[in-house]
Amino acid sequence: MTKTLEFFFDFTSPYAYLASTQVEAVAERTGATLRYRPFLLGAVFKATGNSPPLMVPAKGLHMLKDLGRWAEHYGLPPFALPSPFPFRSLEANRLALVAIEAGKGKEFVARTYRAGFVEHAELSDRAVLARLATEVGLNAEEALAKIEQPSVKDALRANTEEAVARGSFGAPTFFVGDELFVGNDRLHFVERALREG
Amino acid sequence: MTKTLEFFFDFTSPYAYLASTQVEAVAERTGATLRYRPFLLGAVFKATGNSPPLMVPAKGLHMLKDLGRWAEHYGLPPFALPSPFPFRSLEANRLALVAIEAGKGKEFVARTYRAGFVEHAELSDRAVLARLATEVGLNAEEALAKIEQPSVKDALRANTEEAVARGSFGAPTFFVGDELFVGNDRLHFVERALREG
Numbered sequence: 001m002t003k004t005l006e007f008f009f010d011f012t013s014p015y016a017y018l019a020s021t022q023v024e025a026v027a028e029r030t031g032a033t034l035r036y037r038p039f040l041l042g043a044v045f046k047a048t049g050n051s052p053p054l055m056v057p058a059k060g061l062h063m064l065k066d067l068g069r070w071a072e073h074y075g076l077p078p079f080a081l082p083s084p085f086p087f088r089s090l091e092a093n094r095l096a097l098v099a100i101e102a103g104k105g106k107e108f109v110a111r112t113y114r115a116g117f118v119e120h121a122e123l124s125d126r127a128v129l130a131r132l133a134t135e136v137g138l139n140a141e142e143a144l145a146k147i148e149q150p151s152v153k154d155a156l157r158a159n160t161e162e163a164v165a166r167g168s169f170g171a172p173t174f175f176v177g178d179e180l181f182v183g184n185d186r187l188h189f190v191e192r193a194l195r196e197g
Numbered sequence: 198m199t200k201t202l203e204f205f206f207d208f209t210s211p212y213a214y215l216a217s218t219q220v221e222a223v224a225e226r227t228g229a230t231l232r233y234r235p236f237l238l239g240a241v242f243k244a245t246g247n248s249p250p251l252m253v254p255a256k257g258l259h260m261l262k263d264l265g266r267w268a269e270h271y272g273l274p275p276f277a278l279p280s281p282f283p284f285r286s287l288e289a290n291r292l293a294l295v296a297i298e299a300g301k302g303k304e305f306v307a308r309t310y311r312a313g314f315v316e317h318a319e320l321s322d323r324a325v326l327a328r329l330a331t332e333v334g335l336n337a338e339e340a341l342a343k344i345e346q347p348s349v350k351d352a353l354r355a356n357t358e359e360a361v362a363r364g365s366f367g368a369p370t371f372f373v374g375d376e377l378f379v380g381n382d383r384l385h386f387v388e389r390a391l392r393e394g
Contacts, residue, residue: 048255058245058366062379069386169255182259185382189266 003194005032006175008163009109010041011096012089013171014063014081017117018070019184020109020172026187030194032176036105038096039160041089041171047160048169052086070184077118087116088124090156094147095129097155099138107136200391202229203372205360206306207238208293209286210368211260211278214314215267216381217306217369223384227391229373233302235293236357238286238368244357245366249283267381274315284313285321291344292326294352296335304333 007023009016027034045051054060064081071079092112099108111132115121121128130140146152163173167180174181176193204220206213224231242248251257261278268276289309296305308329312318318325327337343349360370364377371378373390 048253050253050256056245056247056366058361058364059247059379061364062366062377065377066383066386073386164255167255167258169253169259180259180262182256183382185380186263189263189270 003030003032003176004035005030005190005194006035006037008037008039008159008168008171008173008175010039010089010171011092011112011116011123012086013041014067014079014117015070015184016041016172017113018067018074018076019174019187020113021074021076022184022187024106026191026194030191032194034106036096036100036109037159037163038093038100038156039163039168039171039173040093040156043157043160044164044168044170047164050169054086079117080120082116082120087122089116091126091147092116092123092129094152094156095133095143097152097159098143098146099133099136102138102143104136104138108132108138111136200227200229200373201232202227202387202391203232203234205234205236205356205365205368205370205372207236207286207368208289208309208313208320209283210238211264211276211314212267212381213238213369214310215264215271215273216371216384217310218271218273219381219384221303223388223391227388229391231303233293233297233306234356234360235290235297235353236360236365236368236370237290237353240354240357241361241365241367244361247366251283276314277317279313279317284319286313288323288344289313289320289326291349291353292330292340294349294356295340295343296330296333299335299340301333301335305329305335308333 005023005027009020023034053063067079096108099105112123115128115132116123126144130144133140133143166175168182170182172184174190176190179193181190202220202224206217220231250260264276293305296302309320312325312329313320323341327341330337330340363372365379367379369381371387373387376390378387
């Protein structure tokens with residue numbers, strides 16, 4: 001029976017960016033079905049009482065080093081934090097839902113994370129989002145109109161509430177069935193869970 | 198040139214327990230000199246504004262699962278959190294300094310973590326500490342007298358202040374030269390740093 005790997009992400013999360021570069025390979029190696037599920041990290045923090053690492057200065061400094069180490073480890077371009085950071089990712093996350101619906105989830109997620117964390121494009125800018133939508137083969141005008149629809153807004157909120165209800169407190173969040181894994185640094189456990197009977 | 202791996206730990210930290218079961222092998226594989234450095238995790242949290250994972254309920258629940266996964270991954274006995282948790286580890290940490298001074302650091306750290314996290318012995322109990330000291334070949338009465346000496350108390354405080362000054366915000370903390378690594382889950386980066394020129 002094919003297992004499903006659910007990948008909850010927010011475009012403003014650098015650790016979810018790192019994980020986004022690995023999840024396709026993890027799914028391929030394990031024969032799992034990958035499900036992209038955008039959510040709102042800020043709302044997750046608020047709901048759970050968690051806070052971003054940057055709130056503790058020493059943790060923030062270590063995080064910057066750590067992100068660089070992971071980028072190197074994964075063979076990605078050198079990591080530098082975009083500015084401003086954190087940035088507004090609400091519209092980008094909604095657009096991911098539209099892209100997924102249109103069968104372009106994989107392409108849009110990869111393209112948008114690269115834009116945000118490698119090219120340092122402003123993902124809060126609708127012109128940037130329109131360009132990214134076009135690049136992955138979406139009709140940008142239609143796609144950006146859709147992110148204003150209540151159904152898309154509600155779906156993003158529902159993903160967020162569901163993740164919190166299932167135990168999430170940060171990003172990236174993974175589920176293999178009911179098993180929860182939080183953090184890019186837990187992908188090896190995710191992969192093990194996907195391999196297990 | 199031989200590199201040194203500094204391992205900052207507090208006996209009340211379950212992630213430092215996990216790391217303690219691996220650091221000798223990491224040092225052996227890389228030819229590094231391992232330096233055991235007890236510190237006071239509570240004081241580190243206070244100094245940096247960081248807080249224990251259990252303060253966020255969802256994080257605490259995930260942590261319990263996660264500790265079990267790591268224990269399994271490392272081939273350790275099934276993990277269960279001791280009760281009470283966190284427990285008072287001040288005297289055990291001081292005793293580690295005495296054991297290190299007497300050339301029994303490795304033995305005492307391994308024995309005491311096993312007592313705390315596998316056998317669920319009360320490390321806040323001096324009778325337990327006396328037994329552990331004896332088991333690793335120390336004169337328990339002398340060793341327990343030493344933990345009352347200002348020099349030992351000061352040395353533990355100095356380790357803590359040094360770790361914070363060098364960027365630590367949690368346990369376990371590792372240094373390879375000036376490079377800081379926080380977390381059992383960063384041991385693979387520690388090992389890479391020890392291997393590098």
